[in-house]
Amino acid sequence: MIIKDPEVAKLFADKTRRRMLHMLGRNEYSTTDLAKALEKTHSSIIHHLNLLKEADLVQETHTEKVRNMMQTYYRATARRLMISYSLGETMNEEGEDIPWQEGMVQSTLDALESFGYTISDGEEETARKLLNSFFLRDQKAYEETIEQRQKDVNHGRRRGWHTIKLLKTLNLSEDPEYNRVIDELKDILSSIASEGSE
Numbered sequence: 001m002i003i004k005d006p007e008v009a010k011l012f013a014d015k016t017r018r019r020m021l022h023m024l025g026r027n028e029y030s031t032t033d034l035a036k037a038l039e040k041t042h043s044s045i046i047h048h049l050n051l052l053k054e055a056d057l058v059q060e061t062h063t064e065k066v067r068n069m070m071q072t073y074y075r076a077t078a079r080r081l082m083i084s085y086s087l088g089e090t091m092n093e094e095g096e097d098i099p100w101q102e103g104m105v106q107s108t109l110d111a112l113e114s115f116g117y118t119i120s121d122g123e124e125e126t127a128r129k130l131l132n133s134f135f136l137r138d139q140k141a142y143e144e145t146i147e148q149r150q151k152d153v154n155h156g157r158r159r160g161w162h163t164i165k166l167l168k169t170l171n172l173s174e175d176p177e178y179n180r181v182i183d184e185l186k187d188i189l190s191s192i193a194s195e196g197s198e
Helices: 006-013 015-024 031-038 042-054 085-093 099-114 121-148 157-173 176-197
Strands: 058-066 069-076
Touching (some): 006 015, 015 031, 015 058, 031 042, 031 069, 099 121, 121 157, 121 176
Antiparallel strands (some): 058 069
């Protein structure tokens, strides 16, 4: 599901809600389960769930009796929830951070260290901006590819995903801004690799 409503997108600025949606996209959980897993109070989880339910991002699936108490279980309305690139581009143009991408950018920077690429403090801000732009361009190509689809793929989810990936990559290869970002990221990573080999 692609989120195009800016008010709904604002809900993703909160880390707890992002974690809840991630969990609920994969399985059903009760408020008690969520509170334990996220180390939050029951009332805090209910508050977040109510906001997510109002935005049609989560739904109640069933209720069951657990130790003489009725537990309601929830699930995300879509397995994958994504913020439209158009909302991210607008925020980027206004010079604002893109809250729902901060975690992705940080985890990418952290993971690069596992591959031997440690971004220096002097280049971290540039790398963050480039990664933000990379994820936005990638998202734009994904959305444009999805919008091209004229009918459902009858050959299974996996084949459909591989086709989307192929078409998205072809779209990105024609995007000059994406290619600029890739070249600059390659330059940063190449300079780190050459420093490490000295």
